[in-house]
Amino acid sequence: DIQMTQSPSSLSASVGDRITITCRASQGIIDYLAWYQQKPGKAPKSLIYDASTLQTGAPSRFSGSGSGTDFTLTVSGLQPEDFGTYYCQQYKNYPFTFGGGTKVEI
Amino acid sequence: EVQLLDSGGGLVQTGGSLRLSCVASGFTFYNYAMAWVRQAPGKGLAWVSSISGSGGATFYADSVRGRFTISRDNSKNTLSLHMDSLRAEDTAVYYCAKYSRSGSYYDFASWGQGALVTVSS
Numbered sequence: 001d002i003q004m005t006q007s008p009s010s011l012s013a014s015v016g017d018r019i020t021i022t023c024r025a026s027q028g029i030i031d032y033l034a035w036y037q038q039k040p041g042k043a044p045k046s047l048i049y050d051a052s053t054l055q056t057g058a059p060s061r062f063s064g065s066g067s068g069t070d071f072t073l074t075v076s077g078l079q080p081e082d083f084g085t086y087y088c089q090q091y092k093n094y095p096f097t098f099g100g101g102t103k104v105e106i
Numbered sequence: 107e108v109q110l111l112d113s114g115g116g117l118v119q120t121g122g123s124l125r126l127s128c129v130a131s132g133f134t135f136y137n138y139a140m141a142w143v144r145q146a147p148g149k150g151l152a153w154v155s156s157i158s159g160s161g162g163a164t165f166y167a168d169s170v171r172g173r174f175t176i177s178r179d180n181s182k183n184t185l186s187l188h189m190d191s192l193r194a195e196d197t198a199v200y201y202c203a204k205y206s207r208s209g210s211y212y213d214f215a216s217w218g219q220g221a222l223v224t225v226s227s
Contacts, residue, residue, distance in 0.1 A: 032212070034212075034213035034214070036151075036214075038151075042219075043201055043217035043218060043219055043220055044151065044201070044214075044217055045217070046206070046213060046214060046215050046216075049206060049212065049213040049215075050212075050213075055215065087150065087151055089151070089213065089214075091211065091212050091213055094156075094165050094211075095153055095165075095167050095168070096153040096156075096211075097153070098150055098151040098152065098153070099150070100150050101150045101151075
């Protein structure tokens with residue numbers, strides 16, 4: 001199975017900050033990577049797919065980059081509504097696997 | 107607008123069975139593969155099972171293979187997950203999820219609201 005490792009596991013930032021979350025795959029996954037945001041008690045929401053494509057309806061302050069094994073999610077200009085937990089997910093091979101999550105506190 | 111409505115969760119004894127359902131609307135259901143993803147209390151997300159648009163191909167995580175069965179009824183736009191021999195470690199919120207692109211198994215573009223399954227002795 002492909003292991004997905006996210007860092008940091010949590011972070012605290014202020015409104016307007018630029019934050020970066022990293023995700024590392026245990027083997028190359030090309031660009032078969034997605035990012036999701038989840039708020040407490042709610043279902044995840046898709047932000048980014050194919051490593052860098054913004055999902056329809058996701059705010060443009062979210063961006064993704066990377067290929068192979070190393071990926072990043074950047075939020076440029078953090079907003080109060082951006083609190084929550086962020087997960088990366090690989091879909092190169094079954095079983096599809098998720099990172100452990102990064103909890104963002106404002 | 108895509109909508110996925112999960113139902114069927116509840117409290118079940120260890121070794122028991124439960125059936126989850128997900129009613130889909132807002133898209134051409136049979137064109138899309140679907141999946142179940144679960145989240146144990148306070149934990150991260152874990153893929154459980156997927157099924158092709160026709161229902162002819164199914165995939166399972168090792169932890170549930172042989173105990174869970176995914177199925178779909180395209181005439182009723184409904185996805186199901188039948189869970190047998192339930193264990194305490196199956197306790198989780200189960201989300202129905204729609205793959206993003208027709209005919210493919212890529213990322214999950216839409217999610218249901220989740221159904222809580224609690225397995226207890």
